[in-house]
Amino acid sequence: MKHALTIAGSDSSGGAGIQADLKAFSALGVYGMSVITAVTAQNTQGVTGVQEITPDMVAAQIDAIYTDINVDGVKIGMVSSAEIIKVIAERLHTYEADKVVIDTVMVSKSGCHLLKKEAKDSLKKHLLPRAYVVTPNIYEAEVLVDSKISNIEEMKLAAKEIHQLGAKFVIVKGGHLDDETCADVLFDGDEYHLFNSKRINTQHTHGTGCTFSAALAAFLAQGYDVYESTSKAKEYITEAIRHSFAVGKGVGPTHHFYKYY
Numbered sequence: 001m002k003h004a005l006t007i008a009g010s011d012s013s014g015g016a017g018i019q020a021d022l023k024a025f026s027a028l029g030v031y032g033m034s035v036i037t038a039v040t041a042q043n044t045q046g047v048t049g050v051q052e053i054t055p056d057m058v059a060a061q062i063d064a065i066y067t068d069i070n071v072d073g074v075k076i077g078m079v080s081s082a083e084i085i086k087v088i089a090e091r092l093h094t095y096e097a098d099k100v101v102i103d104t105v106m107v108s109k110s111g112c113h114l115l116k117k118e119a120k121d122s123l124k125k126h127l128l129p130r131a132y133v134v135t136p137n138i139y140e141a142e143v144l145v146d147s148k149i150s151n152i153e154e155m156k157l158a159a160k161e162i163h164q165l166g167a168k169f170v171i172v173k174g175g176h177l178d179d180e181t182c183a184d185v186l187f188d189g190d191e192y193h194l195f196n197s198k199r200i201n202t203q204h205t206h207g208t209g210c211t212f213s214a215a216l217a218a219f220l221a222q223g224y225d226v227y228e229s230t231s232k233a234k235e236y237i238t239e240a241i242r243h244s245f246a247v248g249k250g251v252g253p254t255h256h257f258y259k260y261y
């Protein structure tokens with residue numbers, strides 16, 4: 001069995017963050033491991049508290065894994081501060097981690113800033129150059145390139161500009177585009193590849209970005225190339241959204257185990 005690692009924040013309600021990632025890893029048959037960067041007090045209605053883990057403790061978790069266990073794929077989610085970003089970048093370099101998927105988590109669906117504003121430059125400078133694939137949503141891509149995105153052509157332009165920050169592949173996700181189709185644009189430095197799905201009409205989309213990037217990391221860990229992995233991750237997230245369900249009073253989570261119950 002292949003091994004995948006998520007470096008991300010904990011979501012107490014289980015829909016996003018570490019919890020979503022470990023569910024996706026399990027559903028896809030890879031052994032899941034976690035490095036927790038922050039604990040959030042969160043439910044389907046919002047985030048009520050964030051406690052960062054110290055950079056030393058983040059480093060200690062990474063060391064504990066890499067000194068003992070082979071890591072076939074890595075996904076990075078919420079990394080709130082410049083100090084945490086730097087320590088992760090330094091450790092990934094030390095352990096020569098490859099196939100690193102970076103989901104540039106910035107603001108939760110409920111509107112809470114999960115990346116401190118002053119840490120944005122650090123993300124661009126220290127972490128994105130270490131990415132095999134980076135997966136910004138429309139809003140995150142807008143922040144990274146500092147311009148508005150409202151159609152596929154603008155997504156392509158943004159993907160090209162983000163590629164120059166050092167990631168090998170860029171996927172700008174179209175979940176937030178005002179369109180019947182949810183198109184994700186992959187740029188490989190040379191060509192654009194579009195991955196389309198029909199938009200599913202549901203309010204339960206908590207953790208869609210986390211689920212997609214974790215599935216991508218799981219398929220890369222299993223040896224699929226980036227194009228196959230993106231196609232499979234897109235299929236996985238589409239079905240997980242199609243089967244999403246109400247938990248609590250707000251935005252419910254994606255479903256990872258709909259085949260079983």
Ligand SMILES: Nc1ncnc2c1ncn2[C@@H]1O[C@H](COP(=O)(O)OP(=O)(O)OP(=O)(O)O)[C@@H](O)[C@H]1O
Pocket residue numbers: 016105108109136137138173174175176182183184197198199200201202205206207208209210212234237238241
């Ligand atoms: N309503 C929907 N129907 C079908 N696919 C969707 C829908 N919403 C999002 N997706 C797909 O889900 C994946 C995640 O995209 P999205 O843009 O929601 O990421 P995100 O905003 O980073 O998620 P999150 O807000 O959870 O961090 C993409 O493949 C996107 O196309």
Ligand SMILES: Cc1ncc(COP(=O)(O)O)c(N)n1
Pocket residue numbers: 008009010011016017018040042077078105107108109110114205206207208209210
């Ligand atoms: C710990 C953590 N990581 C990521 C997200 C983003 O997910 P969403 O945009 O669906 O709220 C989140 N809410 N919480």
